[in-house]
Amino acid sequence: MGNLIFNGELITRSAVKIDVEDRGYQFGDGVYEVIRIYNGQLFASEMHLKRLFESAKFIRIKVPFTLEELKAKLEALIVKDGLTFGIVYMQLTRGASSRNHAFPTEEVEPVFIAYTKEMPYAGEVKPGVKALLTDDMRWLRCNIKSLNLLGNILAKQEAVEAGCAEAVLHRDGIVTEGSSSNVSIIVDGTLKTHPANNLILNGITRRVMLQLCQANxxxxxxxxxxxxxxxAADEVLYTSTGVEVTPIVSIDGKIINDGQTGPITRQLQVYFREEIERQCGRLKA
Structure with a gap:
């Protein structure tokens, strides 16, 4: 995918130059968002873009477009790249200025980039994965989708080195979320998930899943x-833009539901595919 949006302009990737004093590069001073693309269409785009604007507002960066303008630019990028299945990644930083922890003056303009990447649709039936438990050592504003992901990265790497797909984070024994996902459990037919407060990112897939639960x-x-x-749960699952709805069948070696996808998780996978098709058209996979 050789094109991207840079400060509102659709240009080739090779033409982009980011200043070495960009605050995203030096401080992680920015926010980001990732939207899944099915059949060339953005999935749950309004929810994703609203969250981008909310995250930017939390850290006092003004998005230089309206939500409608940004969506139109992303759709033009998808068409330009000819992308059918994949993601669009977007990032907004506070801009480039002399290195100083305090905010720069108001004339420093934010820097926005967006690009696409192929990601095939694997179908709604996703096999169960192994997960690792680890302490949640991150900051206390996890509801902001910021560029400050070092804590998440270290947890994910710990999981990978243990042969696991995800790290399940906890604070003093209370499960918060995954290193790059939300975690839910099924107990006696009820889905339980951490409340959407400052300790977790209120994932868009999580929100769609909760809507599907209510509807069904x-x-x-x-x-x-x-x-x-x-x-002790009957089922454990994790959700994100990348993994959609996926069962966790082993945590620190403890087998969940005999290592099988549970019935409610399986229902949610079907409902999620139906929602994708409702928004983006019939899927072949």
Missing amino acids: GIPVVEEAFSIADML
Whole structure:
């Protein structure tokens, strides 16, 4: 994918120059968003873009477009790249200025980039994965989708080195989320997930899943649950733009649901595919 949006202009990737004193590069002073593309269409785009604007507002960066303008630019980029299945990544930083922890003066303009990447659709049936438990050592504003991801990266790498797909994070024994996902459990037919407060990112796939639960009569409780609750659960699943709805069948070697995808997780996978098709058209995979 050789094109991208740079400060509102659709140009080739090779033409982009980012200043070495860009605050995103030096401080992680910015926010980002990732939207899935199916059949050349943006999925849940309004929810994603609203969250980008909310995150930017939290850290006091003004997005230089309206939501409608930004969506139109992203759609033009997808067409230019001829992308059918994939993602669009976008990032907004506070801009480039002499290195100083304090905000630069108001004449410094934010820097926005967006580009696409292929990601095939694998179908709604996704095999269960292994996960690793680790302490949640991140900051206390996890509800902001910021560029400050070092804590997430270290947790993910710990999981990878242990042969796991995801790290499940906890604070003093209370499960928060995954290193790059939200984690939910099923107990006696009810889906439980951590409340959307400052300790987790309120994932878009998580939000869509909760809407699907409501629409299809699956009870939901948004409350904190412990490691013990999770290990004793009937089903455990994790959700994100990349993995959609995927079961976790082993946590620190403890097998969940005999290592099989549980019935409610399987229902949610089907409902999620139906929602994709409702928004983006029929899927062949």
